[in-house]
Amino acid sequence: MDFNTNLEKYAELAIKVGVNIQPNQTLLIRTPIECADFVRLAVKCAYKNGAKNVFVEWSDEECSLSRYLYAPDEVFNEFPRWVSDQYVDIAKEGGAFLSIHAANPDLLKDVDPEKIANYQKASGIALKEWRSYTLTDKCKWSIVSVPTKAWAHKIFPDISEQEAVDKLWDLIFKCTRVDNEDPIAAWHDHNKNLKEKTDFLNEKNFKTLKYKSAKTDLTICLPENHTWESGASVDPTGVNFNPNMPTEEIFTLPHKYEVNGVVHSSKPLVYGGNVIDDFSLTLKDGKIIECSAAKGEETLKNLIATDEGSHYLGEVALVPYSSPISDTNVVFYNTLYDENASCHLALGSAYATCIKGGADLPKEEYDKYGINDSLTHVDFMIGSADLDIVGETHDGQTIQIFKNGNWAF
Known part of the structure; x- marks a missing residue:
């Protein structure tokens, strides 16, 4: 199966099984700009499956690094209120959240650890109300990953960047069952198998x-x-979703x-x-x-x-x-x-x-x-x-x- 077909299947999986978007529902996608091709497919799929509105929150690691290196120290004790308010508003109206996790593992290795710790704490305080929704499944949320050059190169440092990205794509398609003929059916079977062990432990x-x-x-x-x-x-309306894919x-x-x-x-x-x-x-x-x-x-x-x-x-x-x-x-x-x-x-x-x-x-x-x-x-x-x-x-x-x-x- 060619790459473009798999990419479309992956986007469909994230929307239909990950956040399981429902008619007239709002979706917020949080993503690095390097993942734009995948995001565009996910946005299209969400609208085709009835989403009322899809917002995309773009991020860029080079801009983030510049901020840590050159911004005044006091900004790392702050978090934008308008960001946290947006998250809470979407959660309150029953919206869904798709996060694309594809960070460069070494991005901030030369940054003062105190700056990182301060900002992690500031963001944690600002986002606490929103996280109360995700930690109790009161809104639908899901995390997927898309290869970036820096991340792929960290995993496979001895080959070219493009070869590393291609190799990581192959692994992601395999681990998320996208390489199955019907990934959505494969995920339904997988969830069923996990539930059998869950039932035993309970x-x-x-x-x-x-x-x-x-x-x-x-x-x-x-x-x-x-x-x-x-x-x-399961969200409060009884709709299934997969938080991690x-x-x-x-x-x-x-x-x-x-x-x-x-x-x-x-x-x-x-x-x-x-x-x-x-x-x-x-x-x-x-x-x-x-x-x-x-x-x-x-x-x-x-x-x-x-x-x-x-x-x-x-x-x-x-x-x-x-x-x-x-x-x-x-x-x-x-x-x-x-x-x-x-x-x-x-x-x-x-x-x-x-x-x-x-x-x-x-x-x-x-x-x-x-x-x-x-x-x-x-x-x-x-x-x-x-x-x-x-x-x-x-x-x-x-x-x-x-x-x-x-x-x-």
Whole structure:
């Protein structure tokens, strides 16, 4: 199948399965300007499928870098009110959000980490109300990725830029099932398969999960009335959508105050235009009390220091070591892809939907249920070929969930 045909299928997948646009619905697409060809197809597809209006918010990494290098320091403590107001207005009217994640992993490697930390915090505060919609599935949202030259070259540094972009396109088409004859049907089957494992975990209602590998020794308690989720989510009107494309994960939330032990990363984390690699966290009563990293330690410490909630975990996700993305043997330096190649955790906010009735809980009651709240939510990868996970039920039964990095059932 030729590239243009696959590109059209990918755009259609993002619109019909990702955000699953509905008649008379507004869509906001957030994207780098390098992804314009794909965006134009997505806009066309959205209108053809009944969208009332499609807005595109363009960004440019070179402009962003210039801002970090030359703008006065005080601008990094600010975030445009008109941007956050627009997001909230679209969410309130039932609109949808499609984000194209294709950042250069090394874009801000020479920028003062304090500037990055300040702006991440300022944007987190400004966008907190909007994120309350996405974290509780009160609006439809989806993230996809499109190759850019800088990102592709980071993954494949030993070939030409164009060859790297072409190779990354091939991998994206494969990982998102675009290379199937009918990608939409393939995604329906995939969501069904993920749900079968989700149903098993929900049936067992585990009290604790014990993680053990050569570098990780961690015990995670799960809150009462927690639920596992995967694949497709459901908005308040009952319409399915897929927040992440691709996705291989099944996830829930940990109890904010009941995580203890040491966990070690298994893949690099790209955060704020910097790479954090080979890092470990020590947690006591849920809180990170110690951290270290072979690369990007200052960036990691700034991330953890974002606010009180960023010292705690907000997500527990299970992904087999042998999975379509992992089997490519590629480190993508892109959390959307790397998190779906590996078991992972997240610093910061939990998805309140992972507690029965959690979507309607006021924030003031989160702590009572063990739900973490934060300005940030950042996934980091911990899965490895030697990772074992054992679940313990409330009646004391132990069940092997993962053995040597893969599902044990």
